[in-house]
Structure formats: C-alpha cells, structure tokens
Amino acid sequence: MKELKLHGNSIIIGKDALDKIKELKIKRAFIVTGGSAMFRNGAIDRLTNLLESCGAQYQIFKDVKKNPSINTVIAAVEIMKEYSPDVVIGIGGGSPIDVAKAAAVFYDYPELDIKNPDSLTLPFKRRKTILIAIPSTSGTGTEVTRASVLTYDDMNLKIGLKCDAFIPDVAILDAALTLSMPKNIVAETGMDALTHAVECYINKNIDEYSEVLAEGAVKGLFKFLPLSFEKGDYESREKVHIYSAMAGSAFSNVGLGMAHGISHAFGGKFGYAHGLLNAIALPYVLKFNSMDEEVNNRLNRLAKIIDVPDFIEAVIELNKKLNIPLSFKDMGLSDEDFNNNFEELLENSMKGSTRVNPVKITKAQMEQLLLNIFKGIV
Known part of the structure; x- marks a missing residue:
C-alpha cells in the first residue's frame, strides 16, 4: 500500500498568481526570504503591499543563504516565538522556502530537537501555522514537497528532513518572479x-x-x-x-x-x-x-x-x-x-x-x- 500526496491544499498558477495572498485571511505573516534579489526585483514590495491591502501585519526574516544551516532555522524559530505569526511565507529560491518549511514545523512543535536528526520523529501535520511557498526559481520543487533540505555544519552534510507537515498549504507559482x-x-x-x-x-x-x-x-x-x-x-x-x-x-x-x-x-x-x-x-x-x-x-x-x-x-x-x-x-x-x-x-x-x-x-x-x-x- 502506498499513500500519495501530490501537494498541499492548492497550487496557484497563471498571471498575477501572487494576488491570491489577498484571499487568504492572513493576520500576522512571518516572511522568510534570501538576500537582495527579492528586494531588487520588487517581489517583496508586491507581497507586502498585498498584505497591507488586506490589513495583515508582517515581519521579514531575510538573508537566508544557499545551503542553509539548521542554525538559520533555529534563529527564525526564536523570532517567531516572540512575534506569534499565524502564517509563514517562504519567498525566493529553494533555500528560504526550505527554511520557512522547517521553521513553521519546529515553531509548532517546540519540543522537537532539530539538532539531532537521527532521533527526530517528525509530525504528519502542523498544529496551527499556515504555510505558503512562493518560489522565484524553477528547480527545487520544494513548494510542493514533503522535504526540507538543510545543512548540518558539524557533519558537513546536507540532509533532507521529510514529513507531510513540511508540505506548504498553498504554492503560488507566479512566473513574473522568475523573470529576473x-x-x-x-x-x-x-x-x-x-x-x-x-x-x-x-x-x-x-x-x-x-x-x-x-x-x-x-x-x-x-x-x-x-x-x-x-x-x-x-x-x-x-x-x-x-x-x-x-x-x-x-x-x-x-x-x-x-x-x-x-x-x-x-x-x-x-x-x-x-x-x-x-x-x-x-x-x-x-x-x-x-x-x-x-x-x-x-x-x-x-x-x-x-x-x-x-x-x-x-x-x-x-x-x-x-x-x-x-x-x-x-x-x-x-x-x-x-x-x-x-x-x-x-x-x-x-x-x-x-x-x-x-x-x-x-x-x-x-x-x-x-x-x-x-x-x-x-
């Protein structure tokens, strides 16, 4: 027997797909992104303008590097504990989205220890936090997958942590974000x-x-x-x-x-x-x-x-x-x-x-x- 899970609740495609944000009833968004690219091409401005238009608050966690370390996830979770978001939005390449996925799960399950991958029993679903993925590159597929690929620096190894709770609820495929x-x-x-x-x-x-x-x-x-x-x-x-x-x-x-x-x-x-x-x-x-x-x-x-x-x-x-x-x-x-x-x-x-x-x-x-x-x- 095999249970298939192809994606979360929905995949949004087509022109101006990012406008879907206005329909999602977001109150407090925690935005995870990379360095300057998403700011230079206007993607962050588009996203935050949409959030403001529907009265949502937001906090931006930026400068996620490629091959992100678990320490980046830990830092994000600490900020989330104080900010208390109802939605996590990963926008950018695979790295910030993978960090957003892990941060949402480990925020919802503070008892889990990300530092010990061999002893981790990961959950099937998040407890409270909605997860949205908005890729700006076309390759990782992380916007629909059950994996979050992170680097364990002490092992010099990237590990794909896997569980259904990592699957974003909404994947927004707005091709305009890829043009830059x-x-x-x-x-x-x-x-x-x-x-x-x-x-x-x-x-x-x-x-x-x-x-x-x-x-x-x-x-x-x-x-x-x-x-x-x-x-x-x-x-x-x-x-x-x-x-x-x-x-x-x-x-x-x-x-x-x-x-x-x-x-x-x-x-x-x-x-x-x-x-x-x-x-x-x-x-x-x-x-x-x-x-x-x-x-x-x-x-x-x-x-x-x-x-x-x-x-x-x-x-x-x-x-x-x-x-x-x-x-x-x-x-x-x-x-x-x-x-x-x-x-x-x-x-x-x-x-x-x-x-x-x-x-x-x-x-x-x-x-x-x-x-x-x-x-x-x-």
Missing part, C-alpha cells in the same frame, strides 16, 4: 528540476501517478528550459516553473537517486549550488545506472519521448547548451580540496538518496564514480 533570474541560475535550477524528474522516473519505487508527472516534466523541460535560458521570455519561464513543480510532486512520492546523494555530499562540504552539482553528476550517474535492464529500458523510453537516439547523450548536450561544466574540476573544485577531503566525500556520497538508487553501489564503485565526475570521464 540570471542565466546561470536558470540553467542550474532547471537542471535540478530535470534531475528530480529523471531520478524519480528510473526509481524502482515509481507508481503510475508519479510516472506521468515525471515523464511530462522531462518532456517539457527539454523543450522549454533552453528557451528560458536563451530568451528568458514570460511563456518559457512560466512553463519551466510549472514543470519544476510537477517534478517535485512526482519525486516527493517516489524518491530520487545517487545524483542527489553525491550533490548533497559535495554541497554540504563546499557550498556549491545544488542544481549545478546535480547537473554535472546526472549523466555519470545515469551511465552507471543504465547497467540495470529496467533502468536502461526507461531511459530508452525517455529518449523516444524527447525524440533523441540516446537520452544520456541528450543530457550532456543540454548541459553544454546551458553552459554547465563537464566535471567538478571544471566547476572550480581544486585537486587539493578534492583529494584532501576524499574519504569524507566518499562516505557522505553513500548516504541520503544514494540509499534508494535503483542500482546498489559498492564503496569501490562510488570511489571510481567520484573520480570520473571530478575528472570529466563520462
């Missing part, structure tokens, strides 16, 4: 979404509902991500925004794979962008996984769907179009950092989503795979 994304962010977050869809599609836990969502996301992203990168027009940005959420709904019910396990290990250690790491790792991981007949058949099916002879080669070519480096070394990771931290990176790459990879990998195989990804030997 720099091209490298379009590429990296878009490839994050593609990695979600592909790793979900080849996962042995796939089901019919999730299969259709993942398949549709792969097809749509291959078509519209290059356009979003090259032209940056409203239509292509909106399409990628929606396909990203579809991929999120799919993998949230299925799981991911080894590209994410490796990405979390290297991101937790060095702070590189999650989507960039996924994009680089994906073709190497797919080549390893293609030794499995079922996975290979699924990759061949995806190739037919996007009308290419070889799916892995198509991913490599898409990376080239998006100016994604071929290897971790090309990305900027030095030989010294890679070699000096190799054992830790190896150990952490075996954790997380690698545990649900469709092909089990030995430590020796992972060692060779990491060397290949670092050097660019596909």
